[in-house]
Amino acid sequence: MEYRNTPHFIIKKNLQKSKNTGVYFSDVVTPDVLRDVCGLITGQADFTYQYVDNDYHDMFLETSYNKGRIAIMQYRNVVSYISFSEQEIGGRNSSVQSVPTAFNMYYNNSYPQKNLYYYFLNVEGNAETDYQILIYRLMNTIGFVFLNASPTLLQRINAFNSVEDIIFNRKINAGRNRSNNSTFITKSTSSEIEIYGKTYGANKYETSLMCYALANLWQPGQTIKLFEVLEGDLKELPASSLNVINQMGVIDVIPTDMTLEKIIYDKENSLRSPRFVLNLFNKLGNKHCALCNCEIPELIQGAHIWPVSAIKKAPALSLEQCLEYALDGENGLWLCENHHKMFDEGMLNFDHNGHLLLRNGIERRHMKFIDEITKYDVLPDEFLTGRFLWYLSQRTA
Ligand SMILES: [Zn+2]
Known part of the structure; x- marks a missing residue:
């Protein structure tokens, strides 16, 4: 990279769909914006800039439209990657899209004297939702420096530790x-x-x-x-x-993919299916035992209502049907290791209203322990979908 005494910006002027939308990056990141960025990074007022077309390429920019919503600034022997926010923040994903792309470009370049920045354009909408804050904190964790977080954001952004x-x-x-x-x-x-x-x-x-x-x-x-x-x-x-x-x-x-799931299904009856776990997350939220509310993730398992071992023995089911039942989030609960074991051993079960049932004949001293560790004796209504109850009937059939 050539040594520059004056900060110099190079900016791809086209966004992905500029021809259709009529919105060019050069209309968004104007020389006024660059002046502010330059001052924040270098303390200098003088700078030069060039907007370039898709076919431009150098050691920092490839032939492409402006991926990552970035500007490259060279000053002395240092290169700065500056990624710019959307102007409308609030859409959950739109504001995140360009960030990993900008990071990929920065990370993949082997030039050693490099910095990574994020600049908030004059934003409309709430830039400070819980979700946005999470994203900013993730960005900070991987090395983004926020040039103008204040005054855009009221709260301080801290990296995760x-x-x-x-x-x-x-x-x-x-x-x-x-x-x-x-x-x-x-x-x-x-x-x-x-x-x-x-x-x-x-x-x-x-x-x-x-x-x-x-x-x-x-x-x-x-x-x-x-x-x-x-x-x-x-x-x-x-x-x-x-x-x-x-x-x-x-x-x-x-x-x-389903090929991996078939292998897991053939080999074991248990807990190793990533899709089953994901489907439980989607239905039930983060890991927490349905009976004692234990939230220690290392102790929580996805318990099948209609067990995989029983699905395998059910007559007249195709492999596809078996897999569907085995992976269905409706066919499961989060349970801690204690409650899962008791469920699998038949010591506890649920009726069709979601009420907890305990097997007759459990020793009294064990009953006392079960009583102590069991906080809820009924499942939340939202768990009791038609499919959940159908799986429950299959379990007890
Ligand atoms: Zn539990």
């Missing part, structure tokens, strides 16, 4: 709006950190960002697995994101 910190905050966020969830982070009963993420559509951006942040916070001895939830012939994460994850080198990426 541990994997547990992310899991905990994700949980708070998820609790408010479960239906919005697409990426779940938890720990397995073998204490591995697990990410369940959709890897297509807008969700791929969120999943990428979560992975980068978790990889950044990885500690020796930790295992992190990303279960990519593939649907139909939809693809894995974009190659550029997978490439970054692989270079970070601490996340095992496991594509989970």
Whole structure:
């Protein structure tokens, strides 16, 4: 890179759909905006700039439209990647889309003197929803510096300081709006950190960002697995994101298509199906025992209502039907290891109103213990869907 005494910006002027929308990046990131950015980064008032077409390329920009909503600024021997917000914030995914792309470009460039910034354009809408704050904190965790967080945001953005910190905050966020969830982070009963993420559509951006942040916070001895939830012939994460994850080198990426699910189904009756777990997350929210509300993720398992071993023995079912039942989130509950074992052993069950039933003849001293560890004697109404009750009838048939 040539040494520059005056800050110099290079900006791709086309967005992906500029020809159709008539909105060009050069209309959004104007010289006035660049002046502000320049001052914030360098303290200098003088700068030069050029808007370039798609076919322009150099050591920082490839031949393309403006992926990542970025400007490149060169000053002395330092290159700065500046990613710009949307002007309308609030759409859950639109504001996240360009961020992993900008990060991928930054991360993949081997030039050593580089910085990564984020700049809020004059935004309309609420830039400070719980979801947005989560995203900003993830961005901060992977190294984005916010140039003008104040005055756009009232609260300070802090990086996450541990994997547990992310899991905990994700949980708070998820609790408010479960239906919005697409990426779940938890720990397995073998204490591995697990990410369940959709890897297509807008969700791929969120999943990428979560992975980068978790990889950044990885500690020796930790295992992190990303279960990519593939649907139909939809693809894995974009190659550029997978490439970054692989270079970070601490996340095992496991594509989970139906072929993998068939193998798991053939081999075992139990808990190893990523899709079943994901479907339980979608129905029930984060891991918590339905009977004692234990929230320690390492102790919580996905319990089948109609057990896989029984599904396998059911007459006249095709493999496809069996798999559907085995993977259906309606055919399950979160239970802690104690309650799951008691459920599987037949010590406890549920009637069709969701009331807890205990087997006759349990020793009194055990009854006392069960009583002590069991907080609820009825399942929440929302669990008791038609399909759930059908699985329950299959269990007791
Ligand atoms: Zn429990």
